[in-house]
Amino acid sequence: MTSFQPTAEFAAELDAQDALRDFRNQFHIPLAPNGQPSIYLCGNSLGLQPKAARAAVEQEFESWEKLGVEGHFHGTSPWMHYHETLTASTARLVGAKPVEVVVMNNLTTNLHLLLVSFYQPTATRYKVLMEGGAFPSDQYALESQARLHGLAPDEAIVELRPRAGEHTLRTEDIVATIQELGDSLATVILGGVNYYTGQAFDMAAITRAGHAVGAMVGFDLAHAAGNLLLHLHDWDVDFACWCSYKYLNSGPGGTSGVFVHERFAERPDLLRLAGWWGHDPADRFQMKKGFRPMTGAAGWQLSNAQIFPMAIHRAALALVDEAGGMPALRRKSEQLTAYLEYLVRRLELPATVLEIITPADPAARGCQLSMLVHQNGRQLFDFLAAAGIIADWREPNVIRLAPVPLYNSFGDVQRAGQVLAEWAAGKAK
Structure with missing residues (x-):
């Protein structure tokens, strides 16, 4: 300096x-x-x-105006597969394989969907670890997830706190807490960057520590996506989600991204909340009973794409790629x-x-x-x-x-x- x-x-x-x-x-x-x-x-x-955002949305207004329902299958970017136009840029953004990412819903919705799959407590392995003073949405999500499993949040949730006189968490203290919880720890869920202090966590070290005791490890990347260099696949992270309205410049309440490691790509047995758009597209329109998830993160989708927010997001992601990523x-x-x-x-x-x-x-x-x-x-x-x-x-x-x-x-x-x-x-x- x-x-x-x-x-x-x-x-x-x-x-x-x-x-x-x-x-x-x-x-x-x-x-x-x-x-x-x-x-x-x-x-x-x-x-x-982004100055390109308005034109991106206007293009979809024009498709709606001129094509109506046929906009799902015709036009410049047919809506049926619109979310797929975001996949490559999203994978580059977070250091993932294309099969590991999907853009859908909003952040807290996606956090809940992922926790259904990756926080599955048992009688002995039921603890969930998060940072104390996490953003309220994360706190509320974990409280309600614990209650869904019949657990008292104060007993199930362990909060990390800085040492006396310090403002941020030490990686060695996070790892030590994970090791101390050991076989009782079901899931680690931290923010990639703490919203209040701005501290970026060592996600690779935390993931290794969590896996060493048999826990699932995930991150809320609301303040990390578009901000940090992320290598979610190489770090072996189990799951993550993020919003697009902060560093990704995709508008208030913008759409959200999801990462699910490829080791879960072919896991139809993994508990999840199912929706029509996450069903195998080969027979999606046959409207039959029996959910068969798509391969990869796309299998966590619920409903068809939010076209107008995704149009803004697509224009914003293009700027990231144009700048060199x-x-x-x-x-x-x-x-x-x-x-x-x-x-x-x-x-x-x-x-x-x-x-x-x-x-x-x-x-x-x-x-x-x-x-x-x-x-x-x-x-x-x-x-x-x-x-x-x-x-x-x-x-x-x-x-x-x-x-x-x-x-x-x-x-x-x-x-x-x-x-x-x-x-x-x-x-x-």
Whole structure:
């Protein structure tokens, strides 16, 4: 970080050298109160709208208008097989084989569907491990899954907590807890990136540890998909799901992705909640009793494709591929986040005022930096907003800043650092 400089001129030099700089022009940037483009650092909550999204949806409106029900079989992208147009890009995105992924439903729906299959407690193996303070949807999903099996959530769910005085979890402590639970552990389900702290977990090490004691291991990748380099197949992860409206820029409430390792591809005996669209397409339209799942992750589908959200998602995924995929995005992301960290740390504020709770190790974080503001945090958030910087506030006192490589510039980050410096200077008076 010592090679960085806090000036606008330095940031402009970095932007001039950035091979991805023109992708910013592929997005609509919200305007600040002064009518100028805002500094949008909230992609970890909702990504920006790709300019191609509107045309992608309009194409499907046109098919509906002109073809009606025949749009399922005719037109530019027949709806019958629309979800399949997303498979290759999705597999590249998360480091999977095509048979291991499918796009369907929404995130929490998919989490429930996967837990039906991969959390099957017995009288002795019934514990499920998650991080304490996980996003509420995950907490609620696991609570209700435990109750579905007649278990008390407080007895079935084990929550990981940081050591005293620390904000994030140590991998060795996660592994040690898995080993301690041993034969009682049925399933591990963690977020790939913790939404609050921004910590990225060592998914490969956690998966190895879980498998060593005979547990299933899965991840909620809401804050990891489109953010981290993922290798779900090679890491031997059992299952995962993610949303598409954060780093994947596919619109509010956008469609969700699912990963199921190929070792389960030919497991019709595996318990699941079945739906018509997950049935073998060879005889799907014969409308007979007796569910026979499709091979791979597609066998977890319930209903036919959500065409309009998927059209947006398809346009957004195309931008990821055009940019060179996650390796290229990750390289820029690490630079952007490191620059932001440099600008925050050079304020030299005491930890009693402001501290970064996201790990300093680039391998243990994605785009996001979470700042714990001990004094007047909401005032700082409002100060940023008044200066045209769109950040994210999380109770009780965390501000999340997420410079996204597809549309954020080093100039954006420099400007955010300048505003933070102005706030810090005001506090010193």
